[in-house]
Protein backbone atom coordinates (compact mmCIF):
# COMPACT_ATOMS: atom_id res chain seq x y z
CA UNK A 270 0.00 0.00 0.00
CA UNK A 271 1.16 3.47 -0.63
CA UNK A 272 3.51 3.01 -3.53
CA UNK A 273 1.77 3.10 -6.83
CA UNK A 274 2.68 2.22 -10.35
CA UNK A 275 4.56 5.12 -11.85
CA UNK A 276 4.52 6.27 -15.46
CA UNK A 277 1.92 8.21 -17.36
CA UNK A 278 0.59 11.71 -16.97
CA UNK A 279 -1.26 12.88 -13.87
CA UNK A 280 -2.30 16.27 -15.22
CA UNK A 281 -2.21 17.66 -18.76
CA UNK A 282 -2.94 21.25 -19.74
CA UNK A 283 -3.26 21.84 -23.48
CA UNK A 284 -3.19 25.41 -24.81
CA UNK A 285 -4.95 26.75 -21.74
CA UNK A 286 -5.84 30.42 -21.84
CA UNK A 287 -7.78 32.42 -19.28
CA UNK A 288 -9.12 35.87 -20.02
CA UNK A 289 -10.76 37.93 -17.27
CA UNK A 290 -13.20 40.64 -18.29
CA UNK A 291 -13.85 41.70 -21.87
CA UNK A 292 -13.26 44.48 -24.34
CA UNK A 293 -10.81 47.18 -23.38
CA UNK A 294 -10.47 45.92 -19.82
CA UNK A 295 -9.81 42.24 -20.73
CA UNK A 296 -6.80 40.72 -18.97
CA UNK A 297 -5.12 37.60 -20.36
CA UNK A 298 -4.02 35.87 -17.16
CA UNK A 299 -2.93 32.67 -18.94
CA UNK A 300 -1.85 32.61 -22.57
CA UNK A 301 -1.74 29.22 -24.37
CA UNK A 302 -0.11 27.25 -21.57
CA UNK A 303 0.63 23.60 -22.35
CA UNK A 304 2.28 21.36 -19.78
CA UNK A 305 2.16 17.75 -18.59
CA UNK A 306 2.84 16.67 -15.02
CA UNK A 307 4.24 13.14 -14.95
CA UNK A 308 2.91 10.84 -12.25
CA UNK A 309 5.17 10.83 -9.24
CA UNK A 310 6.84 14.13 -10.15
CA UNK A 311 7.35 17.26 -8.05
CA UNK A 312 6.93 20.52 -9.99
CA UNK A 313 7.37 24.06 -8.69
CA UNK A 314 5.71 27.04 -10.37
CA UNK A 315 7.41 30.41 -10.09
CA UNK A 316 7.00 33.82 -11.65
CA UNK A 317 6.67 37.49 -10.80
CA UNK A 318 3.53 38.78 -9.11
CA UNK A 319 0.69 38.92 -11.64
CA UNK A 320 2.35 36.38 -13.98
CA UNK A 321 -0.58 33.95 -13.70
CA UNK A 322 0.52 31.47 -11.01
CA UNK A 323 -2.78 31.50 -9.08
CA UNK A 324 -4.79 31.33 -12.29
CA UNK A 325 -2.67 28.39 -13.46
CA UNK A 326 -3.22 26.57 -10.15
CA UNK A 327 -6.96 27.26 -10.18
CA UNK A 328 -7.40 26.05 -13.76
CA UNK A 329 -5.22 22.94 -13.24
CA UNK A 330 -7.13 22.05 -10.05
CA UNK A 331 -10.61 22.50 -11.51
CA UNK A 332 -11.34 25.49 -9.24
CA UNK A 333 -11.73 27.72 -12.26
CA UNK A 334 -12.50 27.00 -15.91
CA UNK A 335 -10.14 28.06 -18.73
CA UNK A 336 -11.52 30.39 -21.39
CA UNK A 337 -10.02 28.09 -24.04
CA UNK A 338 -7.93 24.94 -23.96
CA UNK A 339 -8.31 21.70 -22.03
CA UNK A 340 -7.28 20.34 -18.64
CA UNK A 341 -7.11 16.58 -18.14
CA UNK A 342 -6.75 14.82 -14.82
CA UNK A 343 -5.64 11.32 -15.76
CA UNK A 344 -8.19 10.28 -18.39
CA UNK A 345 -10.79 12.86 -17.32
CA UNK A 346 -11.34 16.02 -19.37
CA UNK A 347 -12.45 18.58 -16.79
CA UNK A 348 -14.25 20.77 -19.34
CA UNK A 349 -16.77 17.97 -19.86
CA UNK A 350 -17.80 17.97 -16.20
CA UNK A 351 -20.75 19.78 -14.66
CA UNK A 352 -20.22 21.70 -11.40
CA UNK A 353 -21.32 18.83 -9.12
CA UNK A 354 -19.05 16.32 -10.83
CA UNK A 355 -16.17 18.79 -10.69
CA UNK A 356 -16.71 19.32 -6.96
CA UNK A 357 -16.70 15.55 -6.40
CA UNK A 358 -13.55 15.17 -8.51
CA UNK A 359 -11.75 17.85 -6.49
CA UNK A 360 -12.76 16.18 -3.24
CA UNK A 361 -11.77 12.68 -4.26
CA UNK A 362 -8.90 13.03 -6.71
CA UNK A 363 -7.15 16.26 -5.78
CA UNK A 364 -5.38 17.26 -2.59
CA UNK A 365 -4.93 20.88 -1.53
CA UNK A 366 -2.39 22.46 0.81
CA UNK A 367 -2.63 26.19 1.42
CA UNK A 368 -0.40 28.75 3.09
CA UNK A 369 -2.99 29.21 5.86
CA UNK A 370 -3.43 25.44 6.65
CA UNK A 371 -7.28 25.70 6.60
CA UNK A 372 -7.84 23.06 9.30
CA UNK A 373 -11.17 22.77 11.07
CA UNK A 374 -10.55 24.15 14.58
CA UNK A 375 -13.14 22.00 16.38
CA UNK A 376 -11.82 18.72 14.98
CA UNK A 377 -8.86 16.76 16.34
CA UNK A 378 -5.79 16.04 14.24
CA UNK A 379 -7.10 12.56 13.43
CA UNK A 380 -10.55 13.90 12.48
CA UNK A 381 -9.02 16.60 10.28
CA UNK A 382 -6.83 14.07 8.46
CA UNK A 383 -9.65 11.59 7.82
CA UNK A 384 -12.28 14.22 6.93
CA UNK A 385 -11.87 13.91 3.12
CA UNK A 386 -12.48 10.15 3.37
CA UNK A 387 -15.59 10.64 5.49
CA UNK A 388 -16.91 13.31 3.11
CA UNK A 389 -16.45 10.85 0.25
CA UNK A 390 -18.17 8.05 2.20
CA UNK A 391 -14.96 6.02 2.19
CA UNK A 392 -13.69 4.01 5.14
CA UNK A 393 -10.34 4.67 6.76
CA UNK A 394 -7.75 2.01 5.99
CA UNK A 395 -5.92 1.81 9.29
CA UNK A 396 -2.63 0.66 7.81
CA UNK A 397 -2.48 3.54 5.31
CA UNK A 398 -3.63 6.01 7.97
CA UNK A 399 -0.81 4.84 10.29
CA UNK A 400 1.73 5.10 7.51
CA UNK A 401 0.62 8.66 6.68
CA UNK A 402 0.64 9.93 10.28
CA UNK A 403 4.00 8.29 10.91
CA UNK A 404 5.48 9.94 7.83
CA UNK A 405 4.23 13.39 8.75
CA UNK A 406 5.44 12.88 12.34
CA UNK A 407 2.06 13.29 14.02
CA UNK A 408 1.52 9.87 15.58
CA UNK A 409 1.60 11.31 19.12
CA UNK A 410 -0.62 14.30 18.31
CA UNK A 411 -3.75 12.60 16.99
CA UNK A 412 -6.10 13.73 19.76
CA UNK A 413 -4.86 17.34 19.79
CA UNK A 414 -6.78 20.26 18.37
CA UNK A 415 -5.13 22.47 15.70
CA UNK A 416 -4.87 25.34 18.23
CA UNK A 417 -2.61 23.12 20.34
CA UNK A 418 -0.10 22.70 17.51
CA UNK A 419 2.71 24.83 16.07
CA UNK A 420 2.41 26.26 12.55
CA UNK A 421 4.70 23.58 11.15
CA UNK A 422 2.68 20.82 12.81
CA UNK A 423 -0.56 22.31 11.48
CA UNK A 424 0.85 22.34 7.97
CA UNK A 425 1.88 18.69 8.38
CA UNK A 426 -1.74 17.88 9.35
CA UNK A 427 -2.87 19.66 6.18
CA UNK A 428 -0.39 17.59 4.12
CA UNK A 429 -1.60 14.36 5.75
CA UNK A 430 -5.21 15.38 5.00
CA UNK A 431 -4.26 16.01 1.35
CA UNK A 432 -2.38 12.69 1.12
CA UNK A 433 -4.94 10.42 2.82
CA UNK A 434 -7.13 10.01 -0.29
CA UNK A 435 -4.04 9.24 -2.44
CA UNK A 436 -5.08 11.97 -4.88
CA UNK A 437 -4.03 12.02 -8.54
CA UNK A 438 -2.24 15.26 -7.72
CA UNK A 439 -1.56 17.42 -4.68
CA UNK A 440 -1.55 21.20 -5.19
CA UNK A 441 0.37 23.29 -2.68
CA UNK A 442 -0.01 27.08 -2.77
CA UNK A 443 2.90 28.78 -0.97
CA UNK A 444 2.90 25.99 1.64
CA UNK A 445 5.82 27.47 3.58
CA UNK A 446 4.71 31.11 3.26
CA UNK A 447 3.62 31.40 6.90
CA UNK A 448 6.49 29.38 8.40
CA UNK A 449 9.95 30.29 9.67
CA UNK A 450 12.91 29.05 7.60
CA UNK A 451 13.68 25.93 9.64
CA UNK A 452 10.06 24.77 9.91
CA UNK A 453 9.56 25.57 6.24
CA UNK A 454 12.46 23.27 5.34
CA UNK A 455 10.88 20.44 7.34
CA UNK A 456 7.63 20.85 5.41
CA UNK A 457 9.50 20.90 2.07
CA UNK A 458 11.45 17.79 3.05
CA UNK A 459 8.14 16.12 3.85
CA UNK A 460 6.69 17.05 0.44
CA UNK A 461 9.85 15.74 -1.23
CA UNK A 462 9.54 12.46 0.75
CA UNK A 463 5.94 11.81 -0.20
CA UNK A 464 6.87 12.22 -3.86
CA UNK A 465 9.90 9.94 -3.55
CA UNK A 466 8.42 7.29 -1.23
CA UNK A 467 4.72 7.25 -2.12
CA UNK A 468 4.94 8.28 -5.79
CA UNK A 469 2.61 11.19 -5.04
CA UNK A 470 2.41 13.86 -7.78
CA UNK A 471 2.89 17.37 -6.32
CA UNK A 472 2.63 20.82 -7.87
CA UNK A 473 3.71 23.73 -5.67
CA UNK A 474 3.45 27.46 -6.27
CA UNK A 475 6.23 29.34 -4.51
CA UNK A 476 8.26 32.54 -4.72
CA UNK A 477 11.18 31.05 -2.77
CA UNK A 478 14.12 29.68 -4.84
CA UNK A 479 15.13 27.35 -2.00
CA UNK A 480 11.61 25.91 -1.78
CA UNK A 481 11.59 25.47 -5.57
CA UNK A 482 14.90 23.59 -5.40
CA UNK A 483 13.15 20.71 -3.59
CA UNK A 484 11.20 20.02 -6.80
CA UNK A 485 12.29 17.90 -9.77
CA UNK A 486 11.51 20.73 -12.15
CA UNK A 487 10.67 24.42 -11.96
CA UNK A 488 8.39 26.07 -14.52
CA UNK A 489 8.50 29.84 -14.83
CA UNK A 490 5.53 31.95 -15.82
CA UNK A 491 5.82 35.49 -17.20
CA UNK A 492 2.85 37.50 -18.48
CA UNK A 493 0.68 34.38 -18.44
CA UNK A 494 3.07 32.38 -20.60
CA UNK A 495 5.29 29.45 -19.84
CA UNK A 496 8.58 31.29 -20.15
CA UNK A 497 11.12 28.70 -19.06
CA UNK A 498 11.69 25.37 -17.31
CA UNK A 499 14.58 24.18 -15.21
CA UNK A 500 15.26 20.50 -14.43
CA UNK A 501 17.00 19.43 -11.21
CA UNK A 502 16.99 23.01 -9.93
CA UNK A 503 19.50 24.46 -7.51
CA UNK A 504 18.57 27.56 -5.47
CA UNK A 505 21.22 29.60 -7.30
CA UNK A 506 20.03 28.55 -10.76
CA UNK A 507 16.39 29.30 -9.82
CA UNK A 508 17.30 32.73 -8.43
CA UNK A 509 19.29 33.51 -11.56
CA UNK A 510 16.35 32.60 -13.85
CA UNK A 511 13.97 34.67 -11.73
CA UNK A 512 16.24 37.68 -12.06
CA UNK A 513 16.41 37.35 -15.83
CA UNK A 514 12.61 36.92 -16.00
CA UNK A 515 12.22 40.18 -14.09
CA UNK A 516 14.29 41.92 -16.76
CA UNK A 517 12.55 40.07 -19.59
Ligand code: ADP
Pocket residue numbers: 289290296297298316317318319320321322323324325
Ligand atom coordinates in the same frame (compact mmCIF):
# COMPACT_ATOMS: atom_id res chain seq x y z
P1 ADP B 1 0.02 35.57 -9.69
O1 ADP B 1 -0.60 34.47 -8.90
O2 ADP B 1 1.25 35.15 -10.45
O3 ADP B 1 0.28 36.81 -8.89
P2 ADP B 1 -2.61 35.82 -10.93
O4 ADP B 1 -2.93 34.53 -11.57
O5 ADP B 1 -3.23 36.12 -9.62
O6 ADP B 1 -1.02 35.99 -10.86
O7 ADP B 1 -3.02 37.00 -11.93
C1 ADP B 1 -2.66 37.05 -13.31
C2 ADP B 1 -3.29 38.28 -13.94
O8 ADP B 1 -4.71 38.09 -14.00
C3 ADP B 1 -3.07 39.56 -13.19
O9 ADP B 1 -2.93 40.60 -14.13
C4 ADP B 1 -4.33 39.72 -12.38
O10 ADP B 1 -4.59 41.07 -12.10
C5 ADP B 1 -5.37 39.13 -13.29
N1 ADP B 1 -6.51 38.52 -12.56
C6 ADP B 1 -6.45 37.47 -11.72
N2 ADP B 1 -7.67 37.15 -11.24
C7 ADP B 1 -8.54 38.04 -11.80
C8 ADP B 1 -9.96 38.25 -11.72
N3 ADP B 1 -10.73 37.46 -10.97
N4 ADP B 1 -10.48 39.27 -12.43
C9 ADP B 1 -9.71 40.05 -13.20
N5 ADP B 1 -8.38 39.91 -13.34
C10 ADP B 1 -7.79 38.93 -12.64
